[in-house]
Amino acid sequence: MISIIRTRLIHWKKQPFSLLFWLILPILATLAIQYFTSAIQEDSKVPVGIVLEEDTELAMNLYLAIKENPLIRVYDVTEEEARRKVLSHKLDSAFVIEEGYEENVKKGSRNQIITSYKSDLSFAYTPVSQTIISLVQEDTGRSKAAYTVINLDNERSWTWEEIIQTANEIQKEENLLHTTFSYASSEEKKENQIRLWNSWGVWAIFSVLSALMLADWVIKEKRSSIKPRFPFIRFTYKWYYMGNLVPYTVLFLLIDLTAVMLFNLLLSETITSKLLLSMLSFRMMLQMGTFLFAYCFRNLYFYYILSFVLTLFVILISGVIIPMNSSWDVINPLNAFINQEVISGYLMLFTVLLIIWLMKGEKRNA
Amino acid sequence: MLKVESLAKSYRNKVIIDDISFTINKGDIVGLVGENGAGKSTLLSILATLKKPTKGNIFLEDKSFDHSKKAIRREIGYVPQDLALWEEFTVEENMIFFEQLSWVNRNKDELRQLCVDMKLEKWKEPVHSLSGGMKRKLNLAISLIHQPNLLLLDEPTVGIDLKSKTEIGNYLHTLAKKQQKMIIYTSHDMEEIRQLCDYVIVIGKDTFYKEILLKSGKPVLSF
Ligand SMILES: Nc1ncnc2c1ncn2[C@@H]1O[C@H](COP(=O)(O)OP(=O)(O)OP(=O)(O)O)[C@@H](O)[C@H]1O
Numbered sequence: 011m012i013s014i015i016r017t018r019l020i021h022w023k024k025q026p027f028s029l030l031f032w033l034i035l036p037i038l039a040t041l042a043i044q045y046f047t048s049a050i051q052e053d054s055k056v057p058v059g060i061v062l063e064e065d066t067e068l069a070m071n072l073y074l075a076i077k078e079n080p081l082i083r084v085y086d087v088t089e090e091e092a093r094r095k096v097l098s099h100k101l102d103s104a105f106v107i108e109e110g111y112e113e114n115v116k117k118g119s120r121n122q123i124i125t126s127y128k129s130d131l132s133f134a135y136t137p138v139s140q141t142i143i144s145l146v147q148e149d150t151g152r153s154k155a156a157y158t159v160i161n162l163d164n165e166r167s168w169t170w171e172e173i174i175q176t177a178n179e180i181q182k183e184e185n186l187l188h189t190t191f192s193y194a195s196s197e198e199k200k201e202n203q204i205r206l207w208n209s210w211g212v213w214a215i216f217s218v219l220s221a222l223m224l225a226d227w228v229i230k231e232k233r234s235s236i237k238p239r240f241p242f243i244r245f246t247y248k249w250y251y252m253g254n255l256v257p258y259t260v261l262f263l264l265i266d267l268t269a270v271m272l273f274n275l276l277l278s279e280t281i282t283s284k285l286l287l288s289m290l291s292f293r294m295m296l297q298m299g300t301f302l303f304a305y306c307f308r309n310l311y312f313y314y315i316l317s318f319v320l321t322l323f324v325i326l327i328s329g330v331i332i333p334m335n336s337s338w339d340v341i342n343p344l345n346a347f348i349n350q351e352v353i354s355g356y357l358m359l360f361t362v363l364l365i366i367w368l369m370k371g372e373k374r375n376a
Numbered sequence: 377m378l379k380v381e382s383l384a385k386s387y388r389n390k391v392i393i394d395d396i397s398f399t400i401n402k403g404d405i406v407g408l409v410g411e412n413g414a415g416k417s418t419l420l421s422i423l424a425t426l427k428k429p430t431k432g433n434i435f436l437e438d439k440s441f442d443h444s445k446k447a448i449r450r451e452i453g454y455v456p457q458d459l460a461l462w463e464e465f466t467v468e469e470n471m472i473f474f475e476q477l478s479w480v481n482r483n484k485d486e487l488r489q490l491c492v493d494m495k496l497e498k499w500k501e502p503v504h505s506l507s508g509g510m511k512r513k514l515n516l517a518i519s520l521i522h523q524p525n526l527l528l529l530d531e532p533t534v535g536i537d538l539k540s541k542t543e544i545g546n547y548l549h550t551l552a553k554k555q556q557k558m559i560i561y562t563s564h565d566m567e568e569i570r571q572l573c574d575y576v577i578v579i580g581k582d583t584f585y586k587e588i589l590l591k592s593g594k595p596v597l598s599f
Pocket residue numbers: 387392410411412413414415416417418419
């Protein structure tokens with residue numbers, strides 16, 4: 011076995027760059043795509059002008075809440091600027107938090123507490139205005155409740171401050187609960203908004219391509235002029251192939267571990283034993299699958315072309331880039347890995363096929 | 377000793393080799409001649425256990441080709457008619473590559489010496505930049521790594537200059553006479569055959585060469 015690995019090392023020494031390129035392609039491509047798409051999303055935040063006409067607590071709260079929204083980029087402007095920039099389409103739309111906002115909210119009046127500017131090119135106006143309205147409604151709703159209490163409880167003279175304090179206390183308790191509950195899910199949501207595509211999904215797709223490209227040695231060896239020498243070596247040529255699969259697999263696993271660490275560092279992907287195990291299983295599946303696939307070919311270029319076609323097909327049915335109907339999951343080779351399952355149908359299928367291939371060969375060779 | 381008894385080979389209805397018997401002893405160099413398509417390569421591949429004869433028996437010492445194929449292969453050094461080398465590897469890498477896969481362990485110095493012995497002095501040069509003669513020498517050297525006793529060479533000197541031819545010839549002569557190897561090789565160069573061989577086996581449909589090798593004085597085997 012060691013000697014087969016040594017012969018493989020001689021091959022690798024001959025083309026270190028193409029080997030390295032295909033090995034790290036999945037990592038590089040995933041990082042590049044993730045950075046690129048998050049940069050695009052950063053750019054695609056809707057520019058919205060906000061005019062703050064009063065500096066009460068409620069107005070400030072609303073302003074901050076709008077600013078926190080991940081889809082909106084807030085520009086502080088005067089009303090005059092707002093009008094101009096919306097007209098020249100520098101801003102999608104602008105919203106003026108009018109003077110008397112807090113007062114109107116407290117009164118439960120919803121008349122003209124906010125004025126908006128839009129143009130015929132304000133594509134994001136509706137969702138942005140809906141977002142702001144819902145934020146205002148939170149405040150007016152609370153105030154309305156407070157006023158309802160005042161109206162109902164006329165005997166006891168609640169001051170508005172007392173009521174809003176009680177309401178806030180209740181709200182705080184609720185909020186506390188709400189925050190603890192929603193912590194995980196909102197975090198996930200944020201992740202989704204920044205990362206359009208699942209990092210491991212993208213990595214898995216490029217891993218299919220790189221595994222296919224690096225399995226071309228099977229065909230090169232099969233077509234090579236040294237073939238007449240195979241009967242005069244220590245190994246049957248099937249075991250020679252199996253022996254060559256070992257250094258490739260080890261190399262891939264090392265790079266896979268590097269991917270795990272890099273994605274943890276740069277993309278904040280968590281490292282779990284489930285991930286590692288499903289990755290090992292995925293790699294074994296790829297190694298056996300690409301080997302069996304490559305073994306069916308004699309023509310190298312035909313193999314390269316079909317490898318790309320196969321990768322495109324996997325992209326299509328995997329649902330990683332384009333969301334797909336889950337009925338494809340059965341034949342999706344990435345499915346087990348993306349769901350972090352260790353045992354996959356493909357792994358078992360390829361194992362069986364490889365064993366059959368080995369046994370068939372041994373008989374003929376004996 | 378290599379013993380061939382009533383060997384025949386046909387593809388479907390086409391008879392290629394018809395009933396050949398001969399014996400080769402240690403230290404013998406035997407030339408295999410015949411026109412193109414006469415079946416020289418076919419006979420060599422049968423002797424190399426790569427093809428099965430339609431009829432007949434072959435023995436190497438007391439081992440039958442039918443029963444101990446694996447053991448016999450270790451004794452055979454087969455040089456294919458077409459170059460079987462890694463073109464992008466250097467001479468050194470080719471030698472190490474096949475040493476790693478061979479049955480015996482030989483160190484780098486021994487491998488290098490093997491090349492030097494047949495005047496292949498290039499060592500760090502990639503095969504694709506070698507001359508035709510150098511390539512033929514390397515093709516031969518690789519087949520000798522596991523120190524076989526029976527050498528089967530399919531046109532080892534085809535298309536190379538006189539100097540390389542002589543160097544290869546001298547080396548084969550040393551192998552046979554000093555190390556008692558059995559050598560069978562094919563060639564279309566009758567002068568080379570005449571100088572080097574102890575026997576000549578002539579095969580072909582209606583070829584009945586009668587030639588006496590003047591050098592050794594041994595009679596020509598003819599079929
Ligand atoms: N697998 C095969 N099936 C059918 N016929 C074959 C097969 N292999 C070889 N032959 C035929 O057997 C004959 C002998 O071929 P062989 O290669 O042994 O000739 P040769 O003497 O080595 O010729 P050359 O001098 O050109 O090397 C040829 O006519 C060839 O067409």
